Amino acid sequence: MTSFNPRSYPDRPASSARRHRGAAFLSALLLAAGVGAASGGTVEPAAAAAEPGRVHVSESFDGGGLPAGWRAVDGTWRVQNGRLHGTSTGSSQNNKITFGAYLEHFRFEATVRFESVTASTRWAALGLDVPATGATPWWIATMRSGTTASNGLEFAERTTGNAWNVTETAAAPSAAGTGRDVRVAVEVHGGQARWFFEGRELLRTGSLRRSGTAGQALFVNGATVSFDDVRITELAPNALIRPPGSPLTVIAHRGASAVAPENTLVAQEIARRGGADWIENDVQPSSDGVPFVLHDSTVDRTTDGTGAIRSLTSARLRTLDAGSWFAPHYAGIRMPTLAEQLADLRTRGGRLLLEIKGAHSRSEVARIVSVVREQQMTDRVLVQSFEVDVLRHTRDLAPELPLGLLRSTLDADPVGISAELGLATYNPSSAALLGRPAIVGDLHRAGVATMVWTVDSPATWRQLDDLGVDGIITNRPAELVGWNAAQG
The missing domain is CATH 3.20.20.190 (Phosphatidylinositol (PI) phosphodiesterase)
Structure with a gap:
């Protein structure tokens, strides 16, 4: 393995073929697993054996109240106009709602909108490994209202000592701001994860420490944030396969x-x-x-x-x-x-x-x-x-x-x-x-x-x-x- 042939960089834009192939691959997994489009309002316990393509959570909040199995640990959480609204009044309040079950390999997607913020540094997060009680330690993928800041996106741990361990940060190409729907996702494979903002991978980590028991959560900090179309899909265990939107x-x-x-x-x-x-x-x-x-x-x-x-x-x-x-x-x-x-x-x-x-x-x-x-x-x-x-x-x-x-x-x-x-x-x-x-x-x-x-x-x-x-x-x-x- 010794080839050496540097050339000038091409100037044409990237092909969208990768995204189409990735979507087709996920669709094939869903069909192979016998899973169609899940109806809203479902929360399923994790299966004993891995089931790639299985949709464990699919929630569009059309039922008028908190879905079954969702636990508002702290802060104010309510369903209004087909969206889940979470409110945190202070920057020291990491308010959360927990749900789901432990999965080793999964994709966590949601549509997120900052309705109001106390400052552009305030944030919402997808909880990747969070006990149902909200007890520490837990791991989150964070998005600030000011996503274009150098730490607009983060992977972070809240330790048992109630301190932050921020492992990776990145800036998003556009600002989430307020009043705007942003589609975000995180793909987790054991201790590895990829952060996607509007379909584009912007951040990776290999530092997650998994509990083996905790589920997922949504977080708000110093803001009122609404969430829609929350979906947890089990992935095949091979983290080396490149998901759509990810670079080589x-x-x-x-x-x-x-x-x-x-x-x-x-x-x-x-x-x-x-x-x-x-x-x-x-x-x-x-x-x-x-x-x-x-x-x-x-x-x-x-x-x-x-x-x-x-x-x-x-x-x-x-x-x-x-x-x-x-x-x-x-x-x-x-x-x-x-x-x-x-x-x-x-x-x-x-x-x-x-x-x-x-x-x-x-x-x-x-x-x-x-x-x-x-x-x-x-x-x-x-x-x-x-x-x-x-x-x-x-x-x-x-x-x-x-x-x-x-x-x-x-x-x-x-x-x-x-x-x-x-x-x-x-x-x-x-x-x-x-x-x-x-x-x-x-x-x-x-x-x-x-x-x-x-x-x-x-x-x-x-x-x-x-x-x-x-x-x-x-x-x-x-x-x-x-x-x-x-x-x-």
């Missing part, structure tokens, strides 16, 4: 490898600061079994040492200069162990697309799995490999880790092998995929995402975006982040 997922190939020595912590940091969603790496063992982050089978190209990585001890590998080959000012940069890379991601943020490079024995895979677990990163690691046996070992040893199959050429039946291996992603080269683009839709219908490697050309980004692929592995992550933003 940006995966930094060996970190920001176009501007820093590949597979090092400095390349990882540059990619993180550039906005990459994932870091992609390569892992191989030293002679004494310690997993190190290195692409080649030898250390010759990217360090001042020589020899096969499997013939060198971890003590020797720790002494090698892995930066000077790239540029003099990177002199002294070291080759990280997998444990060091994961610790950096855990403490500073980020997710890892971990490629187990080449053939590995079951015991070698077990060592890698052990490191991931010791670093408490099982919820932020996706394991990929070209080696089918490696993926089988990983699945047997760590069924909690999602899997991706790397391919230079396509399998005769990508959906079939995905089902056989239990894949979350099927990850072909761009050349292979562009020769048979229909497999993107086939894989999506089977609940499998596509992450394509290694693409540095905006023209090809455009082609892949139009095809609906979910993520792109690139040497130029900051440029792809910017390209995503330019598409609107």
